[in-house]
Amino acid sequence: MGDNMKKSIWQKDNNIKEEKGITENLTTDVLIIGAGMTGISLAYNLIDGKNNIIMVDAGKIADATTAKSTGKVTYLQDLTYYKICNVYDFDTAKLYYESQKEAIRIINRNVKNNKIECDLKKCEMVTFTNDEKEVPKFTVEKLILDRLGVKYSNVSKNIKNNDVKELISVNDGYVFNPVKYLIGLYKKIRSSSNVDVYMNSRVQKVQKTKEGFKAYVNGFEIKCKKIVFACHYPFFTIPGFIPLKTYVEKSYIAASKVEKTSNVAAITSNYPYVSFRYQENKKEKYFIYLNNSSKLCSKLNHEKNYEECTDEIKKITGTSPTYKWENMDLLTNDYLPLIGRVSKDEKNAFIATGYNTWGMTGGTIAGKIIADLINSKDNKYLEVFNPSRSMNFKKVLNFTNNTLLSNLKAYGFNFIKKNPSWYKNQAFVTRYCGKRVGVYYDEEGKEHVVSNVCPHLKCFLTFNKVDKTWDCPCHGSRFDTEGNVVKGPSSFDIKIDETKL
Ligand SMILES: Cc1cc2nc3c(=O)[nH]c(=O)nc-3n(C[C@H](O)[C@H](O)[C@H](O)COP(=O)(O)OP(=O)(O)OC[C@H]3O[C@@H](n4cnc5c(N)ncnc54)[C@H](O)[C@@H]3O)c2cc1C
Incomplete structure (x- = not known):
């Protein structure tokens, strides 16, 4: 599966x-x-x-x-405290900060007590931007960090780039191997x-x-x-x-072998997010790079996104990535x-x-x-x-901006446009005996027919040519070409009994 x-x-x-x-x-x-x-x-x-x-x-x-995930363990999380204060107040941001610090202590304690070899390593953690418009937000984030008593720096030991307009660096972030x-x-x-x-x-x-x-x-x-x-x-x-309180964000990630690592992990403060870190164990050294983050409904061109991620990491490291993957997470409207x-x-x-x-x-x-x-x-x-x-x-x-618009966009794309380009090459959507079905032709020309309606909240599914899966553009469920659910929220398959059509 x-x-x-x-x-x-x-x-x-x-x-x-x-x-x-x-x-x-x-x-x-x-x-x-x-x-x-x-x-x-x-x-x-x-x-x-x-x-x-x-x-x-x-x-x-x-x-x-x-x-x-990228396996960063950190309380400096892009501009989270600025965002929380914008919706609530300093006391709420403080509680969130304390919860993240407590989680970092728990992870460290668990690793120590159980002698878990998971490459947990302290590192410099950075949030930065190349966009002048983001600068005022950094000023506010720093004021909040001051009130929280966080020691940070305005310069980075490891990131020295003329394009960087602002950055916040702390020296007590961590990275690890989450698995x-x-x-x-x-x-x-x-x-x-x-x-x-x-x-x-x-x-x-x-x-x-x-x-x-x-x-x-x-x-x-x-x-x-x-x-x-x-x-x-x-x-x-x-x-x-939960679908009314959240929206889904997707990103593309690649990892390339490198000769040398730096003790730093970083993320940009705004869309389209770029995030990177290094991974080092006794055997291997890697650079891990994430880009093309977007709300789920807004980018469905997986081939292009993978290509861009590969091109970027090649430019940085000079080597083709050994691993490429995508991931989705749920975001809330109040952070x-x-x-x-x-x-x-x-x-x-x-x-x-x-x-x-x-x-x-x-x-x-x-x-x-x-x-x-x-x-x-x-x-x-x-x-x-x-x-x-x-x-x-x-x-x-x-x-309104996140959940409602992204759901409407995804539903709208589906219901109004029925864009055939989403289904070109091996897969297409059609109606058969009154039912909306997705048809995929495999390399041998064999036909695989599944329902095109997500059992979760009835969104129409789009074909992901890279992974050969049927994906829900609203809430992220995924199904293989046989109709087995491979990722929720749907808990049901989309198989259809062709004899009953
Ligand atoms: C690109 C990307 C990078 C990220 N990087 C970081 C990072 O560096 N640091 C960080 O802190 N966070 C990061 N995150 C966020 C983090 O990965 C997630 O928030 C976190 O992994 C969610 O954990 P979870 O246990 O809730 O979900 P999961 O790890 O998905 O676990 C849920 C489990 O439930 C199972 N399941 C689902 N439905 C059912 C069902 N019906 N019945 C039985 N089992 C079911 C699934 O099989 C799965 O194993 C990143 C997220 C993304 C998208």
Whole structure:
């Protein structure tokens, strides 16, 4: 399933072979859906506790968004504090800062206590811009950093470029290999007596029961008292209304071998984001480069985006990339993650998502917050990250610009234009027996017919020629040419029974 999707530099280090899936009805205290940064951080915090835990993943553990990130562990996150203050106030920005610092401490402690060899390395972390218009935002970000007591510099030891108009540099950022880190935690989880992990088990539906919840997986049921949606983009809309609170951003990444590394990681402050870092272990040295970030609906030319990323990294390093991949994350309209109870009335269903592309720290702190909720402990971030927090004017404005417009654009493209160029070469969309179907002709000329309607929120799917997948331009679900779902939020396939057409 999904073998066409390009693998990241980290995914090769995922040596977990075990393929145990759900093959019977089960009962547990807590069900965690998703084994990425969020799910694994949470499960780790719950080991040897009083609850029995089941963690399920639709695929392999640590093989999705986290495994395709750039693995920066940092509290300097482009101009996050400026953005948060713009929507809320300094106290909110301070709480966010404290949460990210706490997450960095947790990651360092976990690595040390479990002797995890994940190439965790302290480095200079930089936000910079080549755009004169961005400069005033840097002034405000620096004022906020001053109030937070952060020691930063206006110059970089490693980035000396005449085009740079402004920069902020701190010397206590980190980079690591996210897959090796999660596998290190996973090994500890597996050796505990109260956590059971299942792979290749996609939860399709969850129902509320008198005792708690019932999750439907692989044709079986898991009954639980408490449930955690650690599945990145949740597969349901109600409760929580996550599609209304978020939008999806996609980027293209490449990694090339280099002779020498610099101890720096950096990101630009505005679209189209450029981000880079180095990766070094005993065997290899790489330069990792990200560009072409965009809201999901706005760029669908995967070939061109991959090409541009390859060209850029070649210009910088002089070598063709060994790895090329793409990744998507959920962004919120107020720049704060959504971590806590799925809805106000729901005491025992939890969610953690919307990390605004900073999920190494976001997922780590979510693991702590949700463990505290499960264990009925207080946590100082409950209010600030509450997924049901109220709207304010700035949030509504951002909702219009980000969520509403990007969804309308994606839906609009689909419904109004039906642009045939999206489907040229091997794939096209047509109507067959009254149904909208996607048809793909493989290299041998064999026809593969699937439904062209995403089961999640009924968006029409577009063909991704690079990965040979059918992709949802609204919320990011992806399906292979046989119609198997390879990435949520959809929890259903798009296969069609041709005999019933
Ligand atoms: C290009 C890019 C670069 C990034 N770089 C960084 C960075 O340098 N630093 C940083 O802090 N953050 C970074 N991020 C953000 C970060 O990668 C994400 O926020 C984070 O990985 C999300 O973790 P997660 O556990 O929520 O999701 P995932 O890692 O996707 O884990 C969710 C798991 O749930 C499973 N799942 C989904 N649906 C179901 C279902 N129905 N049933 C069962 N299982 C299911 C999936 O298979 C998956 O394994 C980046 C994001 C992008 C897009």
